Amino acid sequence: MLRVGDHRELQAAVLALKQLPRDLRLDINKATRDVMNGPWKQAVEAHATSPMASRVLATGARIKAGNPPVAQAATSSRAIGRDRRIRPVDVWPGYEFGANRNVYSRYKRTSPNGKVHTVERRTQRHLPNRNRKGYAVYPAFAEMAPRVTSLWVQIIVRKTYDAFEGK
Amino acid sequence: MAKGINIPFIAEVRDFLRGTKNVEDALDDVVDSLDDVAKEADTSGEKAADAFKDVEDAAEDAGKAIDNKFSEKVEEAADEAKPLEKKFKDAFDNVKDASKTAGDSVGKNVNDGFDKAKEGADEFKDEAQSTAKEAAASFDGSADSIADAFQEVAANAFAGFGPAGQAAGLAAALGIGVAISKLQEVADKINEVKEQTGELALEFKDAGGRLEEMNLVGQFDEWLVQIQDARSWFEIWQKDAITNLDNVKEAIEGTGISLGDLYNAFSENDTTALRDYVELLKDVNREIAPDGHYAATAALQEEYNTRKDAITGLEQEIEKREEAEKMAYEMRAAEEGITVEVLKQRDAMAQRNDELQENIDLNREVIDGELDYLDTLDQTTAKLQENAAAGWDKNTAAGRENLRALGDISSAALDYADSITEAGGSQEEANRVIAEGRQKVIDAGTALGMTEQQAQDYATSLGLIPKEVSTTAKANTGTAEQQLNNVARDRDVRYKPWISTADLQSAANAAAQNIVSPYVEVKTYVSTRV
Numbered sequence: 001m002l003r004v005g006d007h008r009e010l011q012a013a014v015l016a017l018k019q020l021p022r023d024l025r026l027d028i029n030k031a032t033r034d035v036m037n038g039p040w041k042q043a044v045e046a047h048a049t050s051p052m053a054s055r056v057l058a059t060g061a062r063i064k065a066g067n068p069p070v071a072q073a074a075t076s077s078r079a080i081g082r083d084r085r086i087r088p089v090d091v092w093p094g095y096e097f098g099a100n101r102n103v104y105s106r107y108k109r110t111s112p113n114g115k116v117h118t119v120e121r122r123t124q125r126h127l128p129n130r131n132r133k134g135y136a137v138y139p140a141f142a143e144m145a146p147r148v149t150s151l152w153v154q155i156i157v158r159k160t161y162d163a164f165e166g167k
Numbered sequence: 168m169a170k171g172i173n174i175p176f177i178a179e180v181r182d183f184l185r186g187t188k189n190v191e192d193a194l195d196d197v198v199d200s201l202d203d204v205a206k207e208a209d210t211s212g213e214k215a216a217d218a219f220k221d222v223e224d225a226a227e228d229a230g231k232a233i234d235n236k237f238s239e240k241v242e243e244a245a246d247e248a249k250p251l252e253k254k255f256k257d258a259f260d261n262v263k264d265a266s267k268t269a270g271d272s273v274g275k276n277v278n279d280g281f282d283k284a285k286e287g288a289d290e291f292k293d294e295a296q297s298t299a300k301e302a303a304a305s306f307d308g309s310a311d312s313i314a315d316a317f318q319e320v321a322a323n324a325f326a327g328f329g330p331a332g333q334a335a336g337l338a339a340a341l342g343i344g345v346a347i348s349k350l351q352e353v354a355d356k357i358n359e360v361k362e363q364t365g366e367l368a369l370e371f372k373d374a375g376g377r378l379e380e381m382n383l384v385g386q387f388d389e390w391l392v393q394i395q396d397a398r399s400w401f402e403i404w405q406k407d408a409i410t411n412l413d414n415v416k417e418a419i420e421g422t423g424i425s426l427g428d429l430y431n432a433f434s435e436n437d438t439t440a441l442r443d444y445v446e447l448l449k450d451v452n453r454e455i456a457p458d459g460h461y462a463a464t465a466a467l468q469e470e471y472n473t474r475k476d477a478i479t480g481l482e483q484e485i486e487k488r489e490e491a492e493k494m495a496y497e498m499r500a501a502e503e504g505i506t507v508e509v510l511k512q513r514d515a516m517a518q519r520n521d522e523l524q525e526n527i528d529l530n531r532e533v534i535d536g537e538l539d540y541l542d543t544l545d546q547t548t549a550k551l552q553e554n555a556a557a558g559w560d561k562n563t564a565a566g567r568e569n570l571r572a573l574g575d576i577s578s579a580a581l582d583y584a585d586s587i588t589e590a591g592g593s594q595e596e597a598n599r600v601i602a603e604g605r606q607k608v609i610d611a612g613t614a615l616g617m618t619e620q621q622a623q624d625y626a627t628s629l630g631l632i633p634k635e636v637s638t639t640a641k642a643n644t645g646t647a648e649q650q651l652n653n654v655a656r657d658r659d660v661r662y663k664p665w666i667s668t669a670d671l672q673s674a675a676n677a678a679a680q681n682i683v684s685p686y687v688e689v690k691t692y693v694s695t696r697v
Binding site for chain 2: 001
């Protein structure tokens with residue numbers, strides 16, 4: 001992780017953005033969004049290997065411009081699927097970090113005849129295996145972060161320079 | 168923290184900024200030190216690469232290793248950034264110097280201007296401020312309104328100066344500058360509002376038409392603490408920055424509207440209540456000064472202006488929200504290739520269906536609960552009869568079975584009672600079930616050889632206490648329990664005779680067939696062509 005305290009370049013960028021005039025700051029934010037939104041969404045989508053992962057994680061994958069910019073994913077609270085019961089904001093951890101697919105859960109179910117019986121089955125079978133490093137968003141972030149960060153610094157420098165030149 | 172996954176690209180920025188008292192000095196230091204960085208070209212590249220190695224280390228939780236490709240890219244980026252860095256430093260130095268000298272000369276002119284035309288200055292300042300604000304309120308962003316606003320400011324602001332010659336110096340030094348700054352402020356404001364509207368629209372869209380999922384109160388909070396009128400260097404008359412909260416607090420004073428009312432209005436699904444409040448505030452203002460008139464005293468005029476600011480702000484918020492909602496609908500409609508009307512209908516239907524479905528589910532649970540309860544009664548009755556000889560002796564397997572059977576009756580009765588209250592049934596209804604279950608347990612217990620008292624105690628220990636009064640039972644166990652027992656015993660008890668399992672099966676099947684699922688699916692057939 002890049003810590004602002006460790007790099008003078010980043011300190012310059014952060015401080016500069018803080019004290020720039022509002023117009024310029026908004027302009028930089030807009031440029032940050034415009035330039036990075038697409039690649040970030042693509043990166044998340046490229047890493048999402050299953051259709052569900054892509055629906056859950058890549059929905060609402062966007063860059064929140066600011067100081068510092070923030071990569072967001074799985075921010076949609078709009079339910080997906082036929083039953084409209086699965087909301088990406090609620091279920092993303094299972095798709096990003098996987099789950100223990102072999103755990104048996106027991107629950108009660110009413111049969112079509114109205115009898116209640118206990119069901120024991122692996123309810124997490126649909127999720128990928130546990131992976132602490134994440135399947136899509138975090139790898140995508142690791143891939144994108146260096147590029148995005150250096151691009152962000154360059155946008156700040158470039159925009160300030162342009163503004164001063166009166167462009 | 169927003170929901171979903173949020174990863175900042177750079178960590179600890181907030182702490183860093185908080186720890187930095189003077190941003191400009193700090194930036195100076197950093198930029199100076201960047202000079203050294205540029206000199207150490209070799210090490211710099213390595214440093215950047217190292218920096219991103221950190222990402223890799225931290226990828227313990229952040230993800231997979233970054234391969235060589237990326238360090239290459241990083242080095243490329245570092246190379247590219249080097250010439251920029253120099254420009255960066257120069258640009259900042261220059262910007263700072265330029266703004267300093269500009270500020271000096273303008274500031275000097277301002278002071279000179281005021282010295283020259285002291286007698287008109289007070290009037291000028293009031294006029295300029297209030298007209299500019301009025302212009303701000305009526306400003307719609309078109310070229311015409313810019314010109315109008317400018318003329319209005321210029322015309323009114325200098326009205327008090329008498330001879331044109333006297334005002335000329337001041338106008339040159341100050342008037343135009345103030346007017347332009349004010350106009351710029353307005354333009355900024357409009358851009359900002361547009362941007363916020365867009366963000367709000369995205370939230371609306373994500374919520375899929377279900378407003379209750381949005382943090383509308385949070386939006387209001389954010390708006391309240393926004394700085395409405397920043398103190399700029401040329402506004403020598405303004406003491407401090409003013410937030411919306413300051414304005415709103417003053418505006419609602421003595422009007423009977425509380426801040427809580429406004430919060431409530433904001434959290435509602437539509438904006439009618441908010442509009443009502445705004446109308447009320449407008450009425451109050453109209454009493455102070457009818458349209459086109461000034462208030463009687465300066466203090467009243469001040470109050471009028473503040474309230475007007477608050478009204479403008481609130482109206483802007485309302486418009487923002489309405490606009491955002493409209494935008495969200497349009498975006499969603501376009502995405503799904505249908506018209507907004509169809510989408511709205513569909514949302515409403517989806518909501519109705521959801522509610523319906525929930526009711527149905529709950530009703531199903533009541534039915535299931537009752538059937539379960541009856542099942543349990545039948546099964547345990549059979550078991551108790553079978554093991555009747557064993558009594559309730561814990562030391563024999565059959566005795567333990569019997570005690571377990573009593574437990575089963577109790578939990579089935581409690582489940583059934585829970586499902587009734589959950590589905591919106593009355594507590595009395597649920598208590599009737601509990602009382603019935605309690606009586607069953609007591610009857611079965613006495614049949615197994617317990618005394619009446621023992622059976623009652625056992626039923627109580629299984630939790631078969633009518634819910635409403637159970638707290639009293641805890642507080643005053645002795646008498647309360649006695650009363651509860653009486654309550655339980657006085658109830659009408661349906662006693663179901665034992666039936667054979669075959670009969671039970673057919674009875675259950677018959678009952679199941681009689682249950683007509685009340686599920687209604689409202690389908691919308693939507694053509695994708697509009």
